[in-house]
Amino acid sequence: MAKNLFQKVWDAHAVRELxxxxxxxxxxxxLIHEVTSPQAFGMLRDLGIKVKYPNRTFATVDHIVPTxxxxxxxxxxxxxxxxxxxxxxxxxxxxxYFDLASGKQGVVHVVGPEQGITQxxxxxxxxxxxxxxxxxxxxxxxGIGTTQVRDVLATQTMALGKLKVRRINVDGDLKPGVxxxxxxxxxxxxxxxxxxxxxxxxxxxxxxxxxxxxERMTVCNMAIEGGARCGYVNPDDKTFDYLKxxxxxxxxxxxxxxxxxxxSFASDPDCEYDDIINISADEIAPTVTWGVSPDQGFSIxxxxxxxxxxxxxxxxxxxxxxxxxxxxxxxxPIKGTKIDVAFLGSCTNGRLSDFREVAKYLxxxxxxxxxxxxxxxxxxxxxxxAKKEGLDKIFSDAGFEWRAAGCSMCLAMNPDKLVxxxxxxxxxxxNFKGRQGSPTGRTVLMSPVMVAAAAVNGYIxxxxxxxxx
Amino acid sequence: MALEKIKEVKGKAVYVQxxxxxxxxxxxxxxxxxxxxxxxxxxxxxxxxxxxxxxxKEHPLNEPRFSGASILISNAxxxxxxxxxxxxQALYRYGFRAILAESYAEIFFxxxxxxxxxxxxxxHENIKxxxxxxxxxxxxxxxxxxxxxxxxxSELTFSVDIPPGAREALTEGRWDPIAELQEAEQAVDDVVxxxxxxI
Ligand code: SF4
Numbered sequence: 001m002a003k004n005l006f007q008k009v010w011d012a013h014a015v016r017e018l019x020x021x022x023x024x025x026x027x028x029x030x031l032i033h034e035v036t037s038p039q040a041f042g043m044l045r046d047l048g049i050k051v052k053y054p055n056r057t058f059a060t061v062d063h064i065v066p067t068x069x070x071x072x073x074x075x076x077x078x079x080x081x082x083x084x085x086x087x088x089x090x091x092x093x094x095x096x097y098f099d100l101a102s103g104k105q106g107v108v109h110v111v112g113p114e115q116g117i118t119q120x121x122x123x124x125x126x127x128x129x130x131x132x133x134x135x136x137x138x139x140x141x142x143g144i145g146t147t148q149v150r151d152v153l154a155t156q157t158m159a160l161g162k163l164k165v166r167r168i169n170v171d172g173d174l175k176p177g178v179x180x181x182x183x184x185x186x187x188x189x190x191x192x193x194x195x196x197x198x199x200x201x202x203x204x205x206x207x208x209x210x211x212x213x214x215e216r217m218t219v220c221n222m223a224i225e226g227g228a229r230c231g232y233v234n235p236d237d238k239t240f241d242y243l244k245x246x247x248x249x250x251x252x253x254x255x256x257x258x259x260x261x262x263x264s265f266a267s268d269p270d271c272e273y274d275d276i277i278n279i280s281a282d283e284i285a286p287t288v289t290w291g292v293s294p295d296q297g298f299s300i301x302x303x304x305x306x307x308x309x310x311x312x313x314x315x316x317x318x319x320x321x322x323x324x325x326x327x328x329x330x331x332x333p334i335k336g337t338k339i340d341v342a343f344l345g346s347c348t349n350g351r352l353s354d355f356r357e358v359a360k361y362l363x364x365x366x367x368x369x370x371x372x373x374x375x376x377x378x379x380x381x382x383x384x385x386a387k388k389e390g391l392d393k394i395f396s397d398a399g400f401e402w403r404a405a406g407c408s409m410c411l412a413m414n415p416d417k418l419v420x421x422x423x424x425x426x427x428x429x430x431n432f433k434g435r436q437g438s439p440t441g442r443t444v445l446m447s448p449v450m451v452a453a454a455a456v457n458g459y460i461x462x463x464x465x466x467x468x469x
Numbered sequence: 470m471a472l473e474k475i476k477e478v479k480g481k482a483v484y485v486q487x488x489x490x491x492x493x494x495x496x497x498x499x500x501x502x503x504x505x506x507x508x509x510x511x512x513x514x515x516x517x518x519x520x521x522x523x524x525x526k527e528h529p530l531n532e533p534r535f536s537g538a539s540i541l542i543s544n545a546x547x548x549x550x551x552x553x554x555x556x557x558q559a560l561y562r563y564g565f566r567a568i569l570a571e572s573y574a575e576i577f578f579x580x581x582x583x584x585x586x587x588x589x590x591x592x593h594e595n596i597k598x599x600x601x602x603x604x605x606x607x608x609x610x611x612x613x614x615x616x617x618x619x620x621x622x623s624e625l626t627f628s629v630d631i632p633p634g635a636r637e638a639l640t641e642g643r644w645d646p647i648a649e650l651q652e653a654e655q656a657v658d659d660v661v662x663x664x665x666x667x668i
Binding site: 012013015020021022024026035038039042052064078079127128131148150151154155158159160161193194224227229293315411413430432433439 | 486487488489491493494497498499501502503504505506516517521544545546549550551552553554555557572573574575576579580583584593632633634635637638641643645646647649650651653654656657660661664665666
């Protein structure tokens with residue numbers, strides 16, 4: 001029977017059916033970080049259990065780590081303690097740990113692919129919802145809670161109910177100045193923040209065939225913002241080219257064997273899906289959010305919605321709540337909204353191609369006076385390669401602070417935070433209330449090039465106009 | 470490890486209105502700087518309950534008439550966003566033992582189930598009815614009958630949806646899967662070898 005990739009990977013990794021009807025699913029690769037793992041290791045200690053396959057678990061620090069001062073002890077003693085705890089756990093349980101001295105540290109979803117740990121046809125879990133990112137390689141990657149982190153550490157498996165699969169076809173070409181981030185925001189606005197509940201998203205169509213691996217990662221990363229548990233793209237030659245020669249990629253004869261195996265996981269041409277959505281790429285505009293949920297987004301030409309026209313009471317309340325939090329007025333264009341901070345980075349858009357693309361346009365421009373602009377590479381490898389190309393220089397000449405690798409202001413668990421009701425043009429993935437570190441801070445999500453345009457003008461702008469794209 | 474059989478939850482309820490209430494709102498990230506979950510309850514919904522000086526803002530959880538509630542009622546896509554188990558842990562440690570909403574984000578649902586906190590799904594209409602009922606009569610006892618998928622109060626009874634797998638796991642005391650997962654060691658090793666993971 002013809003199967004899609006999700007079904008094939010699921011069937012290959014299913015160990016058995018559990019008494020509650022869920023499946024005991026083997027997790028091929030387990031990624032961990034400092035925030036959601038300490039309690040799980042604590043539970044293992046309480047139960048007196050070891051990590052079952054320590055060589056299938058990889059750790060790094062990203063969420064809390066400062067991006068300016070990099071020597072321990074850090075100024076935040078809690079952050080310092082959590083990072084020490086991860087080092088201790090990794091050592092005690094025999095887990096590979098990419099620490100600050102390794103040159104490989106970074107946001108876990110940037111590190112996995114660039115080290116070649118993320119491979120097609122595998123199952124991946126991490127105590128982090130953006131684990132969906134790894135789906136860009138044709139892996140089935142789940143974000144999980146800490147108790148499940150314990151389950152995976154202890155048994156290399158977890159209990160899970162099977163998902164339905166929705167194929168999202170995007171055909172055609174993106175218009176100039178429109179990026180993978182816009183595709184992600186567009187899909188979420190179209191299907192809603194809860195539209196994907198119960199689904200894995202399979203992204204395909206001629207647009208996805210054409211997108212680079214890094215662009216595919218940007219879209220898969222935000223599957224979770226659309227409510228889907230995971231998202232993936234079928235592996236193809238681009239996937240294999242990307243993986244070739246990476247530190248954890250197979251070599252020699254093993255490589256050829258692996259490619260054959262990886263190919264076999266791709267969805268069969270005549271397989272079935274539980275749902276199919278078709279989108280035309282040329283409908284997609286540079287997209288920005290205006291509210292406090294990632295589905296509250298529209299084209300850069302949009303005007304702030306009027307809550308009173310919403311028919312459903314909850315929708316009316318949501319719109320009302322969002323615009324009063326964002327301090328925006330119904331009927332006003334989003335373009336021209338003043339910004340205080342510009343943030344470039346995160347596991348959505350903190351990879352080398354993002355900084356390259358922005359640098360192309362930023363050269364010769366200056367960040368507007370009064371705007372704090374930071375550029376945070378997703379990993380130490382990205383940082384190093386960007387510096388080799390002189391990208392850091394272009395950013396700092398323009399007035400951006402070039403920082404060290406980490407999650408930084410995506411969730412502001414380190415000192416990079418908004419202050420008061422500052423408004424941030426951000427290349428990250430969440431615009432929730434308080435997300436960027438201030439309980440009244442405001443976030444507008446957009447593509448990296450749009451962040452640069454906003455930084456240069458000091459207000460939300462159409463990058464196509466600012467940079468003559 | 471014998472677990473409690475969670476067949477029902479009875480108690481006062483409180484309604485926190487809104488769709489898409491995310492886990493950042495349930496527990497802001499800065500309170501996740503901890504190596505244990507102890508003490509998270511006091512920071513539940515912190516930024517919507519407290520102003521910058523730490524004084525109470527208007528929020529149902531700050532209203533004395535709802536104090537001691539053990540059932541939380543909300544709307545669609547509750548618990549979306551970050552996978553942080555700190556969110557269900559904070560709810561649990563604050564005193565919630567069940568949630569009733571129109572729908573849930575999946576990771577949140579699974580995290581709650583693993584803690585033995587039933588998440589029941591009710592229709593928009595029934596959420597409306599029960600929230601206005603508890604607004605008029607905050608002391609009313611709300612009874613979530615997990616085994617029969619029902620909400621029962623002296624004034625109002627309706628069916629809810631709890632996926633059968635989760636329901637059985639709760640009512641039969643198998644909501645923490647670790648023991649069962651550990652049983653299949655040989656089968657796990659076999660799959661690992663077959664797929665070439667054992668490098
Ligand atoms: S960059 Fe942001 S979304 Fe990505 S893992 Fe870090 S905190 Fe989470």
